[in-house]
Amino acid sequence: MSERSAIVIGGGLIGCCSAYYLAKLGWRVRLLERQRIGAGASHGNCGFVCPSHVMPLAAPGAVTATLRTMLGxxxxxxxxxxxxRSLVAWLTRFAGQCNEGAMARSAAGRHALLAASAPLYRQMLEEERIDCQWQDDGLLVVYSSPQKFEAFGPMAALLAEKYGVESAPYPGDNVKVLEPALRAGLAGGWHFRGDSHVRPDRLLAGLKGALARLEVDVSEGVAVQQMVVAGGRLQRLETSQGPLTADACVLATGAEAPAFARPLGCRMPIQPGKGYSLTMPTPAGAPRLPMIFEEHHVAVTPFRDGLRIGSTMEFAGYDRGINQKRLALLLKSAREHLAAPPPDQFDEVWSGWRPMVYDGLPCIDRAPRAANVVVAAGNGMIGLASAPATGKLAAEIVAGLAPHVPAAPYRLARFA
Structure with missing residues (x-):
């Protein structure tokens, strides 16, 4: 075992992947999680491994469209x-990103992580023999409005030409031929055949087992209370179980990463965008394909042993409560798009904080005031889809290795 030691803070997918790749490099790793592995945003998301999600939310016209939508x-x-005040500042900077140049820069950075992550997932799952219900059924984006269905055509062409992301249009009731679970009369859908999906809780459980086999010390129920920085380095962590030290540290605490920004000497403009999901037994007439109902931003994921309906976005600060109105919107959208309505009985009702950065790119970089700390947070709505490449890049930065993807788009200096 190497004499080099690292502590990873955060037991979501980004933290687990960071620990995994550090351990594969021969580092002695301890993973700290305040609750349990995968208890946060990694648990209840819709499980999309989606190279198609290249474009950021900030795009030309997004502010006007969002404001119009929010009035409904x-x-x-x-x-x-x-x-x-922090959200107002975040929204102001989001508006500043809604131009062609900023969108293209963000898309390039997102594409690099997403394109690298899919093969890394396949390699990891094969080597570690993780059964996470991986399915290569693509992703179907469904439209109710004929105008919006047609308007996506130029974007589909751009995604194919510039990023190699192919999709196939299914206009009108052709989309119901592709996915019989949809109701008749929809405008159509675009099928991204290169996308996949998993069951997130199974993925986390399998990854936790892989970490144990790599002799990573997984410490659940340990809260980091303070980072003590001096002389340009992290000297120790004050935790609920006493002080801890290591040669290096990865901060992978998702939406809560900004709490540590001050001692690290950086800005991390991450806002918690709360998402919701409902998981239920597989109903009769359930979809075969994972789908997004685009106008409602609602996702449906068929697992082998269940069905999940999720998404929406709520900027409500660090509130852990369940807003019943948001759950009702999920069911309403499903009933408007599916031929058979979903049941009213659920195995799990969930909400979690997506770590949203206004430019749609994560923060993956060394901390300015602590050279032995690497931040890996802010992956927004593509956390699961980009986790392997993010964790691998964080491990490469810690170890001083050449990055497998260009590191410049994710640097903290862009917020200075």
């Missing part, structure tokens, strides 16, 4: 009023 009673985006 059933808006998929909710904002608690009055917004905090």
């Amino acid at each position: 009673r059933d808006s998929p985006i909710a904002l608690r009023l009055p917004p905090s």
Whole structure:
């Protein structure tokens, strides 16, 4: 075992992948998780491994479209009023990103992580023999509006030409031929055949087992209370189980990473965008394909042993409560798109914080005031899809190795 030691803070997918790749490099690794592995946003998401999700939310026209959407009673985006000062600043900077140049820069950075992650997942799952219900059924984006279905055509062409992301259009009731679970009369859908999906809790459980086999010390129920920085390095962590030291540290605490920004000497403009999901036994007439109902931003994922309906976005600060109105929107959208309505009995009702950065790119970089700390947080709505490449890049930065993807797009200096 190597004499080099590292502590990874955060037991979600980004933290687990960081620990995994550090251990594969021969480092002695301890993973700290305040609750249990995969208890946060990694647990209840819709499980999309989606190279198709290249484009950031910030795009030309996004501000006007979002404001118009938010005026509706059933808006998929909710904002608690009055917004905090940090959220107002975040929204202002988001608006500043809604131009062609910024969108292209963000898309390039997202594409690099997404394109690298899919083969890394396949390699990891094969080597570690992880059964996470991986399925290569693509992703179907469904439209109710004929105008919006047609309007996606130029974007589909751009994704194929510039990023190699292929999709096939299914206009009108052709989409119901592809997916019989949809109701008749929809405008159509675009099928991204290169996408896949998994069951997130099974993925986390398998990855936790892989970490144990690699002799990673997985410490659940341990809260990091303070980072003690001096002389340009992290000297120790003050935790609920006493002080801890290591040669290096990876901060992978998702939406809560900004709590450690000050001692690290950086800005991390991450806002918690709360998402929701409902998981239920597989109903009669359940979809075969994972889908997104685009106008409602609602996702449906068929697992081998269940069905999950999820998404929406609620900017309500660090609130852990369940908003029943958001859950009702998920069911309403499913009933409007599916031929057979979903049941009213659920195995799990869940909410979690997506770590949203206004430019749609994560923070993966050394901390300015602590050279032995690497931040890996802010993957937004592509956390699961980009986790392997993010964790591998964080491990490469810690170890001083050449990065497998260009590191520049994710640097903290862009917020200075």
